[in-house]
Amino acid sequence: MPQVLTIKVKVSHRSYDIKIGNNILADFPHQLNEIVQGRQIIIVSNSIVYGYYGQQVKEGLIAQGFDVLVYLVPDGEEYKTWQEAENILTILLEAGFNRDAVIAALGGGVIGDLAGFAASIYQRGIDLVQLPTTLLAQVDSSVGGKVAVNHPLGKNMIGAFHQPLGVWTDLKALNTLPEREWIAGLAEVVKYGAIWDEEFFAYLEENVQHIKNRDLDVVREIIGRSCQIKAEIVGQDEKEQGIRAMLNFGHTIGHALEKVTEYKIYRHGEAVAIGMVYAAKIAVYIEMCSVQIVEKLEILLRKLGLPVEMPDVSMDLILESLYLDKKVRKKELVFVLPRKIGQVEIIRGITPQTIKDCLDRPRNI
Ligand code: NAD
Numbered sequence: 001m002p003q004v005l006t007i008k009v010k011v012s013h014r015s016y017d018i019k020i021g022n023n024i025l026a027d028f029p030h031q032l033n034e035i036v037q038g039r040q041i042i043i044v045s046n047s048i049v050y051g052y053y054g055q056q057v058k059e060g061l062i063a064q065g066f067d068v069l070v071y072l073v074p075d076g077e078e079y080k081t082w083q084e085a086e087n088i089l090t091i092l093l094e095a096g097f098n099r100d101a102v103i104a105a106l107g108g109g110v111i112g113d114l115a116g117f118a119a120s121i122y123q124r125g126i127d128l129v130q131l132p133t134t135l136l137a138q139v140d141s142s143v144g145g146k147v148a149v150n151h152p153l154g155k156n157m158i159g160a161f162h163q164p165l166g167v168w169t170d171l172k173a174l175n176t177l178p179e180r181e182w183i184a185g186l187a188e189v190v191k192y193g194a195i196w197d198e199e200f201f202a203y204l205e206e207n208v209q210h211i212k213n214r215d216l217d218v219v220r221e222i223i224g225r226s227c228q229i230k231a232e233i234v235g236q237d238e239k240e241q242g243i244r245a246m247l248n249f250g251h252t253i254g255h256a257l258e259k260v261t262e263y264k265i266y267r268h269g270e271a272v273a274i275g276m277v278y279a280a281k282i283a284v285y286i287e288m289c290s291v292q293i294v295e296k297l298e299i300l301l302r303k304l305g306l307p308v309e310m311p312d313v314s315m316d317l318i319l320e321s322l323y324l325d326k327k328v329r330k331k332e333l334v335f336v337l338p339r340k341i342g343q344v345e346i347i348r349g350i351t352p353q354t355i356k357d358c359l360d361r362p363r364n365i
């Protein structure tokens with residue numbers, strides 16, 4: 001496999017590259033300069049990530065002739081807010097950044113979504129580059145152009161589609177990623193196999209130990225294949241009018257679980273892992289797939305260290321928050337349910353009673 005993998009994402013009459021490599025952040029300033037030639041740029045990050053990787057990126061950009069600003073957001077989902085987006089916009093205005101300016105998001109999904117949202121609205125939209133540093137951001141949030149901030153009444157409720165100029169995915173950044181964040185990101189990797197690619201799912205099953213050890217070749221393979229699948233789906237349905245919704249497998253119940261537990265118990269990927277298992281249980285209940293699908297998902301997720309059981313939470317609260325989700329259409333819940341490993345369908349009209357039956361019966365439905 002080549003040292004640097006390049007994956008093209010085709011969107012709205014243009015395309016951009018995801019470049020995946022070990023220490024690719026060292027090449028990023030030069031490569032960006034070839035695209036946008038020494039413009040004003042702001043690096044948006046947080047102090048943890050900037051402490052590891054920021055100086056290298058900043059110095060590289062200055063050496064290429066960029067006019068560089070840095071803005072550090074406090075760490076945490078609670079700062080993915082309108083207020084922080086406004087702070088970024090204020091800095092850009094005060095520094096006299098114009099419509100040719102670029103925002104570089106250096107961090108996990110929180111930074112990518114927030115900085116991306118600021119880029120989508122500053123002077124009606126400026127260029128964005130994504131430098132994802134968590135597994136979740138590398139396989140999911142940095143690709144496909146969804147950017148957003150949270151509102152007190154709902155997560156990701158204020159947002160836009162704003163595709164980046166490019167994504168530079170540095171595998172080396174994963175060396176400093178805490179174990180829990182690594183494992184949480186793996187849920188999204190499993191999702192790609194489950195919704196799109198049975199062979200990839202089997203590859204994950206066969207390589208659990210290498211994945212847990214973060215062996216570089218296997219890490220490159222799982223990130224590369226995940227990005228290829230996301231690029232394929234986004235290329236066919238950029239604005240989620242159809243098949244892009246498949247990427248929400250496990251997210252309907254996952255989001256409800258995160259909300260009911262006030263975003264304090266589960267990392268996003270952990271809730272998605274539980275959500276995928278229960279989506280599969282619903283599929284078994286409505287006779288859409290065999291119970292072996294639930295078992296295969298459960299076994300792989302468990303081996304990777306992810307949770308698979310519904311905790312003791314109020315079913316009424318889960319149902320209430322399911323109906324507040326963005327995925328509700330005409331008051332009907334929209335679920336992504338598996339037919340088999342590698343194939344899912346978007347199903348409307350699952351009743352609250354079905355959900356209750358499946359969620360209340362933790363095992364062997
Ligand atoms: P995160 O951005 O909060 O990062 C997790 C933690 O890891 C943070 O403490 C961060 O400082 C730290 N960190 C990041 N990179 C590190 C590194 N290389 N070394 C050490 N520490 C590092 O969380 P996340 O899981 O990356 O992203 C979650 C967010 O992504 C949520 O807000 C979610 O809504 C969003 N998201 C967006 C999309 C999309 O399509 N836009 C898709 C999925 C999730």
Ligand code: GLY
Pocket residue numbers: 140141143144146244247248
């Ligand atoms: N993370 C889901 C999507 O990008 O559509």
